[in-house]
Amino acid sequence: xxxxxxxxxxxxxxxxxxxxxxxxxxxxxxxxxxxxxxxxxxxxxxxxxxxxxxxxxxxxxxxxxxxxxxxxxxxxxxxxxxxxxxxxxxxxxxxxxxxxxxxxxxxxxxxx
Amino acid sequence: xxxxxxxxxxxxxxxxxxxxxxxxxxxxxxxxxxxxxxxxxxxxxxxxxxxxxxxxxxxxxxxxxxxxxxxxxxxxxxxxxxxxxxxxxxxxxxxxxxxxxxxxxxxxxxxxxxxxx
Numbered sequence: 001x002x003x004x005x006x007x008x009x010x011x012x013x014x015x016x017x018x019x020x021x022x023x024x025x026x027x028x029x030x031x032x033x034x035x036x037x038x039x040x041x042x043x044x045x046x047x048x049x050x051x052x053x054x055x056x057x058x059x060x061x062x063x064x065x066x067x068x069x070x071x072x073x074x075x076x077x078x079x080x081x082x083x084x085x086x087x088x089x090x091x092x093x094x095x096x097x098x099x100x101x102x103x104x105x106x107x108x109x110x111x112x
Numbered sequence: 113x114x115x116x117x118x119x120x121x122x123x124x125x126x127x128x129x130x131x132x133x134x135x136x137x138x139x140x141x142x143x144x145x146x147x148x149x150x151x152x153x154x155x156x157x158x159x160x161x162x163x164x165x166x167x168x169x170x171x172x173x174x175x176x177x178x179x180x181x182x183x184x185x186x187x188x189x190x191x192x193x194x195x196x197x198x199x200x201x202x203x204x205x206x207x208x209x210x211x212x213x214x215x216x217x218x219x220x221x222x223x224x225x226x227x228x229x
Contacts, residue, residue, distance in 0.1 A: 004157070040221060043203075043219040098146075106157065
């Protein structure tokens with residue numbers, strides 16, 4: 001078995017601030033993902049990466065940057081936090097793109 | 113684009129009663145998509161409950177079942193007798209390839225299930 005760890009668990013930021021969320025997995029999976037979930041909505045894909053140093057944009061990439069410097073880690077940066085923004089960011093991984101995805105516990109973001 | 117529509121929650125069911133959470137989908141690809149049910153228990157991360165990749169087949173896990181029906185484009189989740197421990201948020205999802213190797217997973221909005229004693 002394996003586990004996906006996301007840090008921090010809660011993130012409170014100020015409007016305009018650059019915020020970074022981190023994700024680590026020990027499944028040795030090649031593909032990693034970042035999703036955003038807003039209240040009452042399904043998950044929306046922000047970025048994914050099929051291997052180390054690879055980055056692919058999802059449906060919601062505007063306003064975000066991502067980094068995959070190691071196979072086991074995938075970071076997401078909110079480039080300029082929006083006031084009153086509140087969402088949960090979920091990290092996931094899979095052996096290959098198209099396989100079952102395993103999710104982390106999420107990071108809750110609140111922008112004041 | 114692809115879309116997934118599922119029962120709007122919250123859903124409250126008494127323990128030992130039967131449950132059905134509806135899920136219908138619309139896929140843009142001409143090939144049949146893969147269908148999933150994910151679940152998030154309180155305080156835990158999202159996890160796969162069951163998946164079916166072949167139309168007409170049934171998936172099952174932890175007493176839950178779902179049948180991939182391509183005629184009605186549905187993948188309803190059912191359980192004959194629920195337990196309090198089944199209280200969670202359930203997500204139906206569709207996965208398919210589009211444009212070569214680009215694989216996309218589309219989620220429904222989730223259904224909050226509360227099972228009362």
